[in-house]
Amino acid sequence: MMGWVAIAGLGPGDERLVTPEVSAALSDATDIVGYIPYVRRVPARPGLTRHESDNRVELDRARHALELAASGRRVIVVSSGDPGVFAMASAVFEAIEAGPQHWRELDIRVLPGVTAMLAAAARAGAPLGHDFCAINLSDNLKPWPVIARRLRLAAEADFAMALYNPRSKSRPDGFGHALEVLRESCEAERVLIFARAVSTPDERLKVVRLADARPEMADMRTVVLVGSSATRVIERSGGPFVYTPRSASA
Amino acid sequence: MMGWVAIAGLGPGDERLVTPEVSAALSDATDIVGYIPYVRRVPARPGLTRHESDNRVELDRARHALELAASGRRVIVVSSGDPGVFAMASAVFEAIEAGPQHWRELDIRVLPGVTAMLAAAARAGAPLGHDFCAINLSDNLKPWPVIARRLRLAAEADFAMALYNPRSKSRPDGFGHALEVLRESCEAERVLIFARAVSTPDERLKVVRLADARPEMADMRTVVLVGSSATRVIERSGGPFVYTPRSASA
Structure with a gap:
């Protein structure tokens, strides 16, 4: 056998x-x-x-x-x-x-x-509809400076981002640092989506501006999506749609 | 209704x-x-x-x-x-x-x-097993300098990359330019995977070093995966496994 x-x-x-x-x-x-x-x-x-x-x-x-x-x-x-x-x-x-x-x-x-980011993106609309990256925020297997550097370069490239493992009980502070790096690199109006436990009974979706994002909005069941500079919010009565247009200008 | x-x-x-x-x-x-x-x-x-x-x-x-x-x-x-x-x-x-x-x-x-990059990655092993990005190489909806700039920054961040729509009949030359940008930014031994029509009867997988990659290895049914600097090839009789380790050093 x-x-x-x-x-x-x-x-x-x-x-x-x-x-x-x-x-x-x-x-x-x-x-x-x-x-x-x-x-x-x-x-x-x-x-x-x-x-x-x-x-x-x-x-x-x-x-x-x-x-x-x-x-x-x-x-x-x-x-x-x-x-x-x-x-x-x-x-x-x-x-x-x-x-x-x-x-x-x-x-x-x-x-x-x-994967979690695609399920989360689908629930929100199409925030990963243009070039994007996926970064694991856990510093169990890589040093924090590598994470910070990748966040800065991803913002410079104007990628949308999916941030996995933003925060856990053993790593309560890293995500706060990540938000600081994003605030240095992106405008205050940048759109973030906190997508928790998507497709389960515990699902919760929260769309906020970067200026209003707080570390405690994420936990170990959350994936955080960060829009690019072009990401749009369509307001509607059932909660907003968030999408990133297919086109980009120089 | x-x-x-x-x-x-x-x-x-x-x-x-x-x-x-x-x-x-x-x-x-x-x-x-x-x-x-x-x-x-x-x-x-x-x-x-x-x-x-x-x-x-x-x-x-x-x-x-x-x-x-x-x-x-x-x-x-x-x-x-x-x-x-x-x-x-x-x-x-x-x-x-x-x-x-x-x-x-x-x-x-x-x-x-x-999505195509995850099916392609699964077939090859786990080349997207660490931080990665997805870039659409079509310049129908964004100017070429934006694409080139993102490729450079992605290489600088040491992301693995998934390159969608590398080449079509109406865009025969863009992928050659993309390979030139990668050659300026990455070492010659960098691992590339040309994954064509994965999970269909036309599936074809090709693992090559960046130095040996040629534009004609891609067509409109291909997704190209580019390893990070840490990506490994495990040789074996049934064709190699390619994976990117979970850890990274500073």
């Missing part, structure tokens, strides 16, 4: 945003490996072993999945959103590169999903 | 990458509006009118969809990939902002999808 590893994206939360490709792979798996809340999104069934692990043990989890596959198991490593965006796919390939040669020849696939 | 507009992403091509949310909306629609090849991805059925239009008439198409919805029809505007990434969502909101006031109060939703 040949084992395999599929690194699969479960999307932002709503089961209607899980691709049929991922659903089929989940049905065929013997083992699910991942961070506790994501593993729990996969219903228990006979023949399926669910391996839950805590946050910040990504490399251990990746190695565990590869060992299981090498022993013949059919393993899904679950991420929320898309597995290739600030999620488990990179960790699995880091483990492969540092691991035994035979891991390279395993059947390894990445199954894409709807 | 209340009409609505849903701007829906069909994903990169494989039907198993169409979300159940989009499939359900397609079943409930009376009208499909979009670019010819995308409309043809939706099977004909009684009660469904398919309105095909050519490329580069995005605003006309958007207005048509809004007029249909205002008259009580249930309209899907189809895009490939995700509708919010270089696709129809921005065009619809541009039309709403410039249109009659009552369009703002229509039931308008954006249904996210798997």
